[in-house]
Amino acid sequence: MNDQEKPVLALFYCRNVPQSGEAERQTLEEKYGRSVRFFPIPCSGRLEPVHLLKALEEFADAAYIIACPEGTCRYFEGNHRAKKRVERTKEIIGSIGLEGERVGIVVGSREGTKTLAQQAEDLTARISALPRSPVHVRR
Amino acid sequence: MKNASRLKRVLDAGEFAVTAECGPPKGADSEVILKKGEKLKGYVDAVNVTDNQTAIVRMSSLAACALLKSAGLDPVLQMVVRDRNRIALQSDILGASALGIRNVLCLSGDHQCFGNQPQAAGVFDLDSIQFVEAVRNMRDMGVIVGGEALDGAPDLFIGAAANPFGDPQGFRAIRLGKKVRAGADFIQTQCIYNLERFETWLRMAHDKGLTEKTAILGGVTPLKSAGMARYMKNKVSGMDIPDAVIKRMEGVSKENQREEGVRICVETIERLKELNGVRGVHIMAIEWEEAVAGIVEKAGLFPRPALGEG
Amino acid sequence: MITAEQKPIDEIREMIAPYKRVLAVGCASCVAECAAGGQKETAMLASALRMADKMEGEERLIEEMTIDRQCVKEFVLLLDDVLDKYDAVLSLGCGAGVQAVADMYPEVPVVPALNTEFMGETKDQGYWTESCLGCGDCMLYYFGGVCPLARCSKHLLNGPCGGSMNGRCEVDPDVPCAWQLIIERLEKFGALERLEMIYPPKDWSLKQGRGPRKIVREDQQK
Numbered sequence: 111m112n113d114q115e116k117p118v119l120a121l122f123y124c125r126n127v128p129q130s131g132e133a134e135r136q137t138l139e140e141k142y143g144r145s146v147r148f149f150p151i152p153c154s155g156r157l158e159p160v161h162l163l164k165a166l167e168e169f170a171d172a173a174y175i176i177a178c179p180e181g182t183c184r185y186f187e188g189n190h191r192a193k194k195r196v197e198r199t200k201e202i203i204g205s206i207g208l209e210g211e212r213v214g215i216v217v218g219s220r221e222g223t224k225t226l227a228q229q230a231e232d233l234t235a236r237i238s239a240l241p242r243s244p245v246h247v248r249r
Numbered sequence: 250m251k252n253a254s255r256l257k258r259v260l261d262a263g264e265f266a267v268t269a270e271c272g273p274p275k276g277a278d279s280e281v282i283l284k285k286g287e288k289l290k291g292y293v294d295a296v297n298v299t300d301n302q303t304a305i306v307r308m309s310s311l312a313a314c315a316l317l318k319s320a321g322l323d324p325v326l327q328m329v330v331r332d333r334n335r336i337a338l339q340s341d342i343l344g345a346s347a348l349g350i351r352n353v354l355c356l357s358g359d360h361q362c363f364g365n366q367p368q369a370a371g372v373f374d375l376d377s378i379q380f381v382e383a384v385r386n387m388r389d390m391g392v393i394v395g396g397e398a399l400d401g402a403p404d405l406f407i408g409a410a411a412n413p414f415g416d417p418q419g420f421r422a423i424r425l426g427k428k429v430r431a432g433a434d435f436i437q438t439q440c441i442y443n444l445e446r447f448e449t450w451l452r453m454a455h456d457k458g459l460t461e462k463t464a465i466l467g468g469v470t471p472l473k474s475a476g477m478a479r480y481m482k483n484k485v486s487g488m489d490i491p492d493a494v495i496k497r498m499e500g501v502s503k504e505n506q507r508e509e510g511v512r513i514c515v516e517t518i519e520r521l522k523e524l525n526g527v528r529g530v531h532i533m534a535i536e537w538e539e540a541v542a543g544i545v546e547k548a549g550l551f552p553r554p555a556l557g558e559g
Numbered sequence: 560m561i562t563a564e565q566k567p568i569d570e571i572r573e574m575i576a577p578y579k580r581v582l583a584v585g586c587a588s589c590v591a592e593c594a595a596g597g598q599k600e601t602a603m604l605a606s607a608l609r610m611a612d613k614m615e616g617e618e619r620l621i622e623e624m625t626i627d628r629q630c631v632k633e634f635v636l637l638l639d640d641v642l643d644k645y646d647a648v649l650s651l652g653c654g655a656g657v658q659a660v661a662d663m664y665p666e667v668p669v670v671p672a673l674n675t676e677f678m679g680e681t682k683d684q685g686y687w688t689e690s691c692l693g694c695g696d697c698m699l700y701y702f703g704g705v706c707p708l709a710r711c712s713k714h715l716l717n718g719p720c721g722g723s724m725n726g727r728c729e730v731d732p733d734v735p736c737a738w739q740l741i742i743e744r745l746e747k748f749g750a751l752e753r754l755e756m757i758y759p760p761k762d763w764s765l766k767q768g769r770g771p772r773k774i775v776r777e778d779q780q781k
Contacts, residue, residue: 205568379757487729
């Protein structure tokens with residue numbers, strides 16, 4: 111599958127994710143090209159459903175947020191809010207006929223939190239079977 | 250006015266009154282209600298006709314009462330405030346009196362969500378207590394709500410319902426007092442299975458002097474089965490069925506449960522007869538009107554007292 | 560505040576189907592408070608509608624704008640500058656907001672995106688309850704601050720009815736019996752005897768006696 115056919119991922123992540131600084135992001139952007147776009151945010155709690163929706167509307171086949179493990183959010187509840195908002199976004203895209211897997215939240219585990227690079231690899235694998243979004247490609 | 254209320258006359262004579270309940274059909278067949286009336290005639294002093302009970306559309310209580318009246322019974326017109334505004338309620342009171350109906354029971358009514366027309370607007374222009382007062386003022390002062398004079402006052406014996414088992418317990422006596430002050434000549438209670446709790450309520454009523462001012466008729470319903478007992482306990486609001494009663498019903502075989510239900514009912518009536526302040530019994534044998542005759546006989550209440558013509 | 564909930568998106572799509580250039584107008588007041596029609600919700604709905612259109616190959620322009628209060632003329636007038644660009648407005652205001660826009664611009668079709676519900680309170684985050692019917696004759700003093708009209712399912716003034724069980728309304732176990740609340744409240748104030756009074760029939764003409772109501776205050780006019 112060439113680059114044009116791979117599903118495009120919008121990846122939101124909080125700056126608490128290990129090895130997710132500017133330098134690491136640039137390296138990953140070069141590696142993934144147009145198939146992953148990276149969006150750093152101060153806390154997963156700052157994510158709103160409209161961010162995920164606009165990503166899906168404008169370019170993405172899938173939009174995911176990486177949140178901190180339970181109990182470790184710097185701002186205490188950010189990861190809870192992110193979870194609820196992802197659920198709400200699933201409802202909304204479900205109501206217009208898009209598959210729920212197009213949005214999701216990855217919560218790091220407390221033992222051995224993965225780096226941004228590892229998360230990106232896991233997620234691109236996870237969504238690789240998703241067909242291109244009908245928003246961008248007429249079936 | 251002729252055709253006085255038999256229920257009133259029985260109570261005035263100091264006798265223990267017997268009333269029963271009868272539900273109109275979900276249709277326009279007058280025979281249905283007349284047949285039910287036949288089963289009750291002679292065994293009861295008055296017959297309540299329910300008003301779209303549980304918010305299910307049935308033949309109007311007023312029409313069914315008129316039919317029973319023509320068959321020689323003394324009907325109690327039940328009227329709920331759920332479906333009609335004050336104009337219609339007062340109008341029906343005048344109509345009922347004109348048709349010779351002499352008893353009315355003023356109720357709130359089950360909420361419309363329970364019935365077969367849940368999308369209907371619930372009216373509740375008046376509440377049951379305001380309605381009792383309105384009827385009393387129509388009868389005794391010849392005026393409608395707001396004070397305008399009537400051209401001929403209605404003649405009605407006015408009743409209200411009371412639930413000795415509803416919440417909040419502490420307030421029930423105040424509410425009963427309000428109904429009496431509003432003009433309730435008689436009170437029919439929710440069906441009794443928990444005699445202890447009923448007697449507590451009765452004592453509260455007595456302490457407020459209410460048992461002197463109004464005639465309390467204790468409600469009873471014969472249980473048809475253990476399943477019915479359980480259903481009423483768990484699913485019907487405002488009921489108190491003690492576990493002991495459920496166990497008693499469960500303790501007999503299915504074929505004997507009706508008999509046991511009747512037995513419990515008769516025992517309850519026997520107790521009510523002994524209680525100071527209870528002036529009668531109201532038998533609500535829902536869709537089992539044929540059981541009433543047997544219950545009245547077994548409770549030693551047959552034949553009904555013969556009163557002079559009136 | 561006035562509460563509302565968004566209509567199902569299929570219903571909204573059906574109503575805007577004839578229009579090719581739609582302005583979704585949100586309101587930053589009550590409907591923002593109940594997360595139905597504020598700026599965020601307007602952006603979310605517009606995005607979802609655009610995606611749905613794209614999925615069907617439907618060409619339609621959907622843009623967004625949020626005004627402070629959609630029920631106030633001064634704010635609605637802000638639409639003056641932009642409406643030429645569109646052939647319909649999708650209003651995320653309450654019923655009053657939708658009509659304020661429709662009254663101001665009678666030639667512009669206005670589609671309601673919300674179902675307006677009740678006057679009530681934000682009891683807790685994400686939880687709103689009805690508390691006022693707008694009867695025009697507030698009796699809250701007599702009932703310890705609990706309205707028997709709005710919060711009793713049968714709006715009894717001399718309640719409770721026989722269906723009150725365990726402090727719950729017969730209609731729904733999640734609904735507290737308003738009369739239970741009133742009694743408890745008055746007991747706390749030592750004012751339970753206030754309920755000995757037979758409250759007379761409500762004057763409903765203050766709510767519906769002369770058709771849609773209005774208030775005119777000359778001291779407030781220009």
